[in-house]
Amino acid sequence: MLRLNALDIRKGEFRLSGTADIKAGARVAVIGPSGAGKSTLLEAIAGFQPLDSGKILWRSDDLTARAPGKRPIAMLFQDGNLFPHLTVAQNAGLGINPNRKLTPDEMKTVEVAISRVGLSGMEGRKPAELSGGQQSRAALARVLVQQRDLLLLDEPFAALGPALKAEMLDLVKEIVAERNITLLMVSHDPDDARRITDEVLLIAEGKLHPPAPTADTLDNPPAALREYLGT
Amino acid sequence: MARSAQPITLPVVAIWPGTCAALGVALLVLGTLVAVALRADDLSGFAAADWAALRFTLVQACLSAFLSVALAIPVAKALARRRFFGRRVLITLLGAPFILPVIVAILGLLAVFGRSGWMSDLLGLAGLPPVQIYGLHGVVIAHVFFNLPLATRLILQGWQEIPAERFRLAAQLNAGPRAMWQLTEAPMLRQVVPGTAAVIFAICLSSFAVALTLGGGPKATTIELAIYQAFHFDFDLGRAAMLSGVQLVLTVVAAFLALKASSSEGFGAGLDRAVIRWDGKGTCARIIDGFWIAAAALFLMLPLLAVLISGLPGLVSLPASVWGATWVSLQVAALSTVFLLCVALPLSASIALGRKRLGEVAGILGLAASPLVIGTGLFVMVYPYIDPFLLALPVTALVNMVMALPFALRILVPRMRQVLHHNARLALALDMNGRTFWRRVLLPRCRAQIGFAAGLTAALSLGDLGVIALFADPEVATLPLQVYRLMGAYRMEAAQGAALLLFVISMGAFWILDRGGRLHAEA
Numbered sequence: 130m131l132r133l134n135a136l137d138i139r140k141g142e143f144r145l146s147g148t149a150d151i152k153a154g155a156r157v158a159v160i161g162p163s164g165a166g167k168s169t170l171l172e173a174i175a176g177f178q179p180l181d182s183g184k185i186l187w188r189s190d191d192l193t194a195r196a197p198g199k200r201p202i203a204m205l206f207q208d209g210n211l212f213p214h215l216t217v218a219q220n221a222g223l224g225i226n227p228n229r230k231l232t233p234d235e236m237k238t239v240e241v242a243i244s245r246v247g248l249s250g251m252e253g254r255k256p257a258e259l260s261g262g263q264q265s266r267a268a269l270a271r272v273l274v275q276q277r278d279l280l281l282l283d284e285p286f287a288a289l290g291p292a293l294k295a296e297m298l299d300l301v302k303e304i305v306a307e308r309n310i311t312l313l314m315v316s317h318d319p320d321d322a323r324r325i326t327d328e329v330l331l332i333a334e335g336k337l338h339p340p341a342p343t344a345d346t347l348d349n350p351p352a353a354l355r356e357y358l359g360t
Numbered sequence: 361m362a363r364s365a366q367p368i369t370l371p372v373v374a375i376w377p378g379t380c381a382a383l384g385v386a387l388l389v390l391g392t393l394v395a396v397a398l399r400a401d402d403l404s405g406f407a408a409a410d411w412a413a414l415r416f417t418l419v420q421a422c423l424s425a426f427l428s429v430a431l432a433i434p435v436a437k438a439l440a441r442r443r444f445f446g447r448r449v450l451i452t453l454l455g456a457p458f459i460l461p462v463i464v465a466i467l468g469l470l471a472v473f474g475r476s477g478w479m480s481d482l483l484g485l486a487g488l489p490p491v492q493i494y495g496l497h498g499v500v501i502a503h504v505f506f507n508l509p510l511a512t513r514l515i516l517q518g519w520q521e522i523p524a525e526r527f528r529l530a531a532q533l534n535a536g537p538r539a540m541w542q543l544t545e546a547p548m549l550r551q552v553v554p555g556t557a558a559v560i561f562a563i564c565l566s567s568f569a570v571a572l573t574l575g576g577g578p579k580a581t582t583i584e585l586a587i588y589q590a591f592h593f594d595f596d597l598g599r600a601a602m603l604s605g606v607q608l609v610l611t612v613v614a615a616f617l618a619l620k621a622s623s624s625e626g627f628g629a630g631l632d633r634a635v636i637r638w639d640g641k642g643t644c645a646r647i648i649d650g651f652w653i654a655a656a657a658l659f660l661m662l663p664l665l666a667v668l669i670s671g672l673p674g675l676v677s678l679p680a681s682v683w684g685a686t687w688v689s690l691q692v693a694a695l696s697t698v699f700l701l702c703v704a705l706p707l708s709a710s711i712a713l714g715r716k717r718l719g720e721v722a723g724i725l726g727l728a729a730s731p732l733v734i735g736t737g738l739f740v741m742v743y744p745y746i747d748p749f750l751l752a753l754p755v756t757a758l759v760n761m762v763m764a765l766p767f768a769l770r771i772l773v774p775r776m777r778q779v780l781h782h783n784a785r786l787a788l789a790l791d792m793n794g795r796t797f798w799r800r801v802l803l804p805r806c807r808a809q810i811g812f813a814a815g816l817t818a819a820l821s822l823g824d825l826g827v828i829a830l831f832a833d834p835e836v837a838t839l840p841l842q843v844y845r846l847m848g849a850y851r852m853e854a855a856q857g858a859a860l861l862l863f864v865i866s867m868g869a870f871w872i873l874d875r876g877g878r879l880h881a882e883a
Contacts, residue, residue: 177788197785197788197789197791198790198792209786212786212800223790223792224790227787227790227792227796228793275790
C-alpha cells in the first residue's frame with residue numbers, strides 16, 4: 130500500500146494537504162481542476178517536491194527522506210523522458226543502471242523490453258528519428274527494465290493525438306497488469322481515467338481526497354468535481 | 361497551470377568542484393595582488409612619468425571608448441535596417457577582431473596607415489605629407505579597430521531587441537526621423553550605450569600590446585606599459601608593484617562600472633535578422649547607410665587584406681626562430697585550453713545550478729585582472745626560489761586562461777542551465793550519479809559550446825602578447841613576441857610573414873576546435 134499520510138505541501142500561495150491510501154496494484158487517476166496540484170502531488174511522491182510535513186510510505190518503508198532515484202518509483206514526465214543524444218537502447222538501458230556498462234544479460238533484458246513495446250529493429254535510433262508515439266514507447270521500454278513497484282505518469286502522452294494516446298494508455302494498462310505495478314496518472318480527460326484506471330484521487334481546493342471508484346465518481350461527481358467536469 | 365511551478369534546478373552534479381575552481385582563480389588573482397602590494401613602495405614614489413602614464417591611460421581609454429561607440433551607432437543602425445548581399449558575412453566578420461592577434465592587426469594597420477603605408481602613398485600623390493601613426497592617435501586608431509566591431513555588435517543587438525510592434529506603431533503614426541528617434545532609438549541607446557562604452561573603456565585601460573608597438577615614449581605610455589618598462593629595463597620591482605597597484609584600482613573600478621552598466625551579453629544570437637522598418641526608404645537615408653557600411657567594412661577589412669598581401673612574400677623564407685616560436689605558442693595555447701576547461705566546466709555547472717555569486721566573482725576578476733599585474737605578482741613570489749624564466753610558458757598559459765574565463769563562462773553557462781533544466785529530473789529519477797551525468801549527458805550535450813569556448817581560448821592564447829614579454833628570456837619566445845622582436849629589428853618582411861602565419865594559425869585553431877565541437881552534435 131502507498132500511504133500518503135497527512136501530507137502538507139506549500140509553495141507561496143499554493144497549498145495541498147490531506148491523507149490517502151492507495152492499494153498495491155491499483156490503477157489510480159489523479160483528477161482535479163487546473164492548478165490544484167496534480168503534478169505537484171506526483172512530484173512529491175517521486176521526491177522532486179519537498180514536503181512541509183507528513184510522510185510517504187510504500188509497504189512499510191518510509192520514502193519521505195529518500196532521494197528520487199532511491200525510491201521504488203518510475204516516472205514519466207510531460208516531456209524530457211529521453212536523452213536526445215542517446216539511442217533507444219541506450220535510453221532504455223539507463224533504467225537498469227545508468228552508472229556503468231551493462232552486462233550481456235542485461236543487454237538482453239533491454240532488447241526484450243524494446244520488443245515488448247513494439248520497437249524491435251529501432252534500438253539504434255535516436256529520439257529525433259522516432260515519431261511521437263515511438264518516443265513514448267521507448268520511454269515505456271525504460272520503465273519496463275527499471276522494475277519499480279510504482280509508475281507515475283504526469284501526462285506523458287499529452288502531445289499525442291487521441292487515437293495514439295488511447296493506444297499508449299492500453300499499452301500502459303497491459304504493462305502494469307503484467308508486472309503488478311501500482312499506477313498513478315494525472316488526467317485531464319475523464320475518458321482516459323475510465324479507460325485504464327479503477328480508482329480516482331480527487332484534488333480540489335487544496336485538499337487531497339481519498340481514492341474512490343472511477344466509474345462511480347465520474348457518474349455521480351461530488352460538488353468539487355462537478356464544476357470542473359462541466360456536468 | 362501547476363506545470364509552471366518548476367522545481368529549481370536540481371543538484372544532479374556536485375557544486376564543490378566549481379566552488380574550488382572559483383577559489384583557485386580568486387587565489388591566483390588576489391594572491392598575486394597581495395604579493396605585489398607587499399613589494400610596493402609608498403606611493404610618494406609616484407614620479408612625473410607615472411602621472412603622465414596614468415593620464416595617458418585614461419585619455420586614450422576615454423577617446424577609444426567614445427570614438428568606438430560614436431562610430432558604431434550609425435553603422436549598427438545601417439546594418440539593422442538594410443538587407444544586402446554579404447550582410448551575414450560582414451556581421452560574422454565583426455566578431456573576428458575578438459580573436460585576431462593584436463600584433464597581426466597592428467602590422468595590418470601599419471601597412472595601411474603607417475608612414476610608408478597605403479594611406480600615406482595616396483596622400484603623397486596629392487602632395488601631402490605622410491600620416492604619423494605612432495603616439496596617441498595610433499593607439500586610439502588601433503583600439504577603435506578592435507572595439508568598433510564589438511560596439512557595433514552590442515548596439516545592433518539593442519536595435520534588434522526593440523519590439524517590431526514599436527516600429528509598426530511609429531510608421532502608423534507617420535513618424536519622421538526625429539519622432540522615430542525619440543520613440544524607438546533614443547530609449548534603446550540610453551540603455552545600451554553606457555554599458556558598451558564602459559566595457560570598451562575597461563578593455564582599453566589594460567592595453568599593453570597596442571601601447572607597446574604604437575605608443576611608447578614619455579607621451580604615450582600606458583600604465584601596463586610602464587609596469588613592463590619598470591620591470592624589463594630597470595628591474596625596479598618596487599616601482600612595478602606600485603604601478604600594478606594603481607592599475608588594479610583602475611581596472612577594478614572600471615570592471616565594476618562596466619558590469620553595473622551592461623546587462624546584455626556579447627554573444628547574442630540572431631544578429632543576422634534584419635529589422636523590418638518602414639522608415640529610411642528615401643535616397644538620402646540609403647546613401648548615408650551605404651556610406652557607413654562601406655566605411656566600416658573598409659576600415660576593418662583593409663588592414664586584414666594588408667596582412668595577407670604584405671605577409672605572403674615573407675612566408676616563403678621564414679627564419680627558423682619563427683618556427684621555434686610557433687611550436688612554443690602551440691604548446692602554450694594547448695596548455696591554456698586545458699587549464700580553461702578544468703576551471704570553466706565545473707565552474708559553469710555550479711553557476712548553472714544557481715550559484716550566481718561565483719559567476720559574478722569570476723566575471724569581475726576576469727575583467728579586472730591585468731596580465732602584467734598577475735605576471736609581476738607571480739614573478740615577485742617565485743623569483744627568490746626558482747628562475748622565473750623557467751616558468752614563463754606555464755605562467756603565460758595560466759594568465760591566458762584567466763583572461764579567457766569570463767568569455768568561456770558566457771558561452772557555457774546558458775547552455776548548461778538549459779541541459780540541467782531539461783535532464784536533471786530524469787537523471788535523478790534514474791539514480792544516475794554526478795560523474796555519469798557529466799560523462800553521458802552534460803559533456804555530450806554541451807559539446808558545441810565547449811568547442812567554441814576552447815577555440816576562443818586557444819586563439820586568444822595564441823595571439824596574446826602580454827605577460828610573455830615580461831618573463832621570456834632571449835632564447836624563448838611565443839610567435840607574437842617573435843613578430844614583435846622581428847619588428848624591433850626592422851626585419852619587416854619576416855615580421856609580416858610571421859604575422860600572416862600567426863593569423864592563419866589562430867584562426868585555424870579556433871576553426872578546428874569550434875568545428876570539432878559542432879560536428880555530429882545533435883541540437
